[in-house]
């Protein structure tokens with residue numbers, strides 16, 4: 001009897017979408033970024049990234065993408081512009097090693113949807129390649145590299161429910177007493193984050209230097225009461241997003257009239273997120289929205305973990 005030999009090592013990392021329960025935005029800083037007080041929540045709508053070491057005959061690096069049927073594959077670059085390639089280059093430079101790896105990304109998080117799908121992939125790439133290269137990056141260094149990749153990327157590493165300050169990159173985990181049920185309705189056409197921030201500046205030229213705080217909402221999150229949380233959800237990018245995409249206002253009203261505790265735009269949009277009381281309530285609402293002609297309606301609960309290794313069945 002021969003014992004099977006593992007010829008390659010596969011590392012699979014799962015990374016979640018986020019919703020901003022509170023997105024308080026201040027006037028732009030000198031570097032152009034907006035100061036934020038935000039409360040992130042990671043929800044169970046995830047991308048999986050698998051990294052494999054190339055064989056000796058193989059190209060040192062390649063990136064493949066598989067997408068859910070509601071995602072346009074053409075919306076995601078597969079060259080050096082992909083944030084996964086940027087993460088690999090940054091981590092390799094940090095350790096002075098060459099970039100090596102075959103990467104497969106299985107995307108379920110809608111693209112340019114305000115759900116931080118690219119940030120989730122970047123965090124997954126940092127965790128997977130650190131393990132694949134046996135680089136042993138410290139947590140502090142991983143967070144620093146994550147912040148270089150994007151304001152939302154440190155939260156994608158940490159997950160759960162957390163406070164984000166600075167430009168969103170300074171993340172502190174929060175006590176969360178609930179299981180929160182969300183119905184997510186993505187749009188076929190994305191909204192570009194910089195466009196929505198630019199529109200915020202146009203609509204609110206007198207925005208405060210210090211972004212609005214989230215104190216009451218933090219109490220609601222700790223209490224676990226969805227009715228209380230629903231009242232306190234706040235997104236300062238909602239008005240600019242709705243101004244750019246008035247159709248989203250109709251969708252928010254529809255979800256609320258069908259019984260959602262509250263509908264909000266997720267981050268810079270255009271995904272609409274509806275808070276529900278329970279999993280049954282979320283399923284009922286999803287059914288109602290589909291009967292009204294929405295073809296893509298997703299149910300997800302939070303809070304879930306940040307980027308983490310999962311068992312690889314193909315390894």
Ligand SMILES: C[C@@](CO)(OP(=O)(O)O)[C@H](O)COP(=O)(O)OP(=O)(O)OC[C@H]1O[C@@H](n2ccc(N)nc2=O)[C@H](O)[C@@H]1O
Pocket residue numbers: 020023032033034035036038113114115116117119149150151152153166167168193194197266267268269
């Ligand atoms: C709006 C939010 C809310 O969580 O999420 P999304 O809706 O994109 O998912 C984030 O602030 C998006 O974070 P992220 O997508 O990582 O942004 P980055 O790559 O750092 O920046 C992209 C661009 O967004 C603008 N930006 C981003 C963050 C910030 N605090 N102020 C900004 O003005 C800048 O124009 C910047 O050039």
Ligand SMILES: Nc1ncnc2c1ncn2[C@@H]1O[C@H](COP(=O)(O)OP(=O)(O)O)[C@@H](O)[C@H]1O
Pocket residue numbers: 075076077081082083084110111112113114115116117118119121122190191193267268269
């Ligand atoms: N791995 C990736 N996944 C998604 N988008 C990516 C990725 N790499 C680069 N991008 C680019 O980043 C943009 C923002 O994507 P995403 O993170 O999904 O949206 P958002 O900032 O709204 O949360 C996309 O329009 C796409 O061009």
